[in-house]
Amino acid sequence: MRVEHQIRAFEQILKDYKGVLPLHRHLFTYFKQNKQMGSSDRRWATRYLYSFFRLGKALSKLNNLQRLAIADFLCHDTLSLIISHYLPELEESIGASITDKIAIVKKKFSAFKIEEVFSFDTELSEGIFKGDFYRSFFIQPDLFIRVKSTHIQAVVDQLQANGVSVKEISATTLALPNGTKLEQVINDPRLYQIQDLSSQYTGTFFGPKKYDYWWDSCAASGGKSLLLHSLEPNIELLVSDIRENSLNNLQERFQLAGLKKYHLKAMDLLQNNDQILHHYEFDGILLDAPCSGSGTWGRTPEMLYYFEKYKVENYVKLQKGIAAKVVKYLKKDKPLIYMTCSVFKAENEDVVKYLTENFDLKLEKMELIKGYGNKADSMFVARLIKQESSAIDANA
Numbered sequence: 001m002r003v004e005h006q007i008r009a010f011e012q013i014l015k016d017y018k019g020v021l022p023l024h025r026h027l028f029t030y031f032k033q034n035k036q037m038g039s040s041d042r043r044w045a046t047r048y049l050y051s052f053f054r055l056g057k058a059l060s061k062l063n064n065l066q067r068l069a070i071a072d073f074l075c076h077d078t079l080s081l082i083i084s085h086y087l088p089e090l091e092e093s094i095g096a097s098i099t100d101k102i103a104i105v106k107k108k109f110s111a112f113k114i115e116e117v118f119s120f121d122t123e124l125s126e127g128i129f130k131g132d133f134y135r136s137f138f139i140q141p142d143l144f145i146r147v148k149s150t151h152i153q154a155v156v157d158q159l160q161a162n163g164v165s166v167k168e169i170s171a172t173t174l175a176l177p178n179g180t181k182l183e184q185v186i187n188d189p190r191l192y193q194i195q196d197l198s199s200q201y202t203g204t205f206f207g208p209k210k211y212d213y214w215w216d217s218c219a220a221s222g223g224k225s226l227l228l229h230s231l232e233p234n235i236e237l238l239v240s241d242i243r244e245n246s247l248n249n250l251q252e253r254f255q256l257a258g259l260k261k262y263h264l265k266a267m268d269l270l271q272n273n274d275q276i277l278h279h280y281e282f283d284g285i286l287l288d289a290p291c292s293g294s295g296t297w298g299r300t301p302e303m304l305y306y307f308e309k310y311k312v313e314n315y316v317k318l319q320k321g322i323a324a325k326v327v328k329y330l331k332k333d334k335p336l337i338y339m340t341c342s343v344f345k346a347e348n349e350d351v352v353k354y355l356t357e358n359f360d361l362k363l364e365k366m367e368l369i370k371g372y373g374n375k376a377d378s379m380f381v382a383r384l385i386k387q388e389s390s391a392i393d394a395n396a
């Protein structure tokens with residue numbers, strides 16, 4: 001296949017894509033509408049588009065094809081026609097480490113600044129090593145699954161029998177190459193849950209007790225609820241979200257996982273839900289808040305290019321607003337688990353500060369989970385304990 005052919009496809013898709021849908025969904029639709037593209041065309045176009053966005057806003061004065069060649073060189077250890085065509089002198093370094101490759105690119109293109117890959121001057125949460133974080137955008141994250149410890153060997157055996165390279169991270173966690181078609185290689189979907197490593201780690205902050213009543217207040221399709229349930233199956237559970245279609249997915253996932261005892265409500269938590277919730281009191285509340293998702297942009301690098309900084313403020317308003325509404329339904333001495341998949345301080349430590357200053361909540365612990373060192377997402381989790389049982393009027 002000639003390089004011009006690949007370039008045309010790349011340029012066409014780039015022109016067509018405005019960052020409205022996630023890139024993987026856009027590509028899915030695009031390929032469906034462009035049936036003349038064979039599987040090899042699709043594979044190369046996907047690789048190029050993802051490489052391109054992983055460069056974020058670095059070297060933005062260069063033309064798109066030069067930028068693509070540099071990005072593809074940084075992101076892959078196999079050659080492509082684009083690299084060979086635009087950067088033939090770098091071909092021999094394709095197998096070098098990412099640190100060496102960055103040094104090579106810097107030497108050749110003096111305007112290259114790694115901090116322009118993630119070009120938001122919004123302050124980052126405590127503990128992030130910027131160099132490692134920025135570098136991580138050139139490496140595709142792994143796919144993580146959570147498996148019951150009693151089933152892990154069976155799952156590993158099935159994966160290996162199908163030629164999938166598996167890393168055993170813990171007694172319940174496996175890391176697999178991204179893009180592994182799990183439904184084709186594991187015969188029973190009940191054996192595993194797809195859940196990022198850092199997301200699994202948030203569970204160490206939950207601490208549910210037998211017969212507790214917990215509320216997963218922004219449950220979406222139920223990832224955190226399933227984690228909570230794996231830690232303590234004998235709990236009562238309320239799940240809610242503003243989006244009904246997510247709750248439909250949740251019901252399917254719960255059924256598959258054998259989670260039968262739960263209550264479900266579609267609710268907008270920025271509204272007054274006293275009519276529905278007035279008699280509820282929880283032993284624990286999970287608030288996995290809507291957020292910028294900046295800790296997950298290693299999976300959606302198009303956001304490095306299209307995300308607009310002003311949106312962080314909107315998310316912060318949502319996070320504070322929702323937290324203010326849920327905290328009144330928490331019992332004294334019980335935890336509110338506040339989580340985001342953001343690396344921005346404004347959505348993390350600053351929201352925690354707001355909560356401790358404005359509500360009867362005391363911070364027990366918080367952590368920025370640095371997933372980028374493990375080819376995983378980065379997340380933030382805080383455990384806040386309710387001090388007084390008297391409800392604070394969230395509508396005040």
Ligand SMILES: C[S@@+](CC[C@H](N)C(=O)[O-])C[C@H]1O[C@@H](n2cnc3c(N)ncnc32)[C@H](O)[C@@H]1O
Nearest residue numbers: 218219220223224241242268269270288289290
């Ligand atoms: C980060 S996601 C939750 C992910 C989920 N906990 C999981 O583990 O898969 C945040 C969720 O908050 C929900 N949300 C956003 N605004 C809301 C609102 N005003 N009231 C209730 N839920 C809301 C979104 O629909 C979204 O599903």
